[in-house]
Amino acid sequence: MATFLSVTIGTKRGALNDFFREEQQAQALPPPLRIEIEEVDFGRDFPLRLYCLRLSRSCLVLFNGGEKTSDSAQDGETSIPFRQANEFAKKILEALNQKQIKRCSKERQILDYYTSQPYLELF
Secondary structure, three states, X not given: OXXXXXHHHHHHHOOXXXXXXXXXXXXXXXXXXXXXXXXXXXXXXXXXXXXXXXXXXXXXXXXXXXXXXXXXOOOHHHHHHHHHHHHHHHHHXXXXXXXXEEEOOOOOXXXXXXXXXXXOOOO
16 A cells, blocks of 8 residues: 555556545545556455545545455444544535635645645644
């Protein structure tokens, strides 16, 4: 997963929409099985889930994750990270819509809307 994030998403291709599964307000990794990526093979039974918010091809906010122990994200080991990711995603999207925060022109940082100072921590 680390190579996929740092090399495939971070350097080679960006955060393409096809790489993510929708999980209410947030998104999840690894990609759906129908997506083939030559640099990495997650296989059919890849045990980890990582939740995030894809703001653009160059801006991805990573949350927490866990071991997939049930068919549903709302159950098992991923239930708490799933709920937290969706709460954080909702707050970030609301703050963007209410112009409390904004993305910088390079879209790799989240900035205070009025001062344009980068946020290192949102919550």
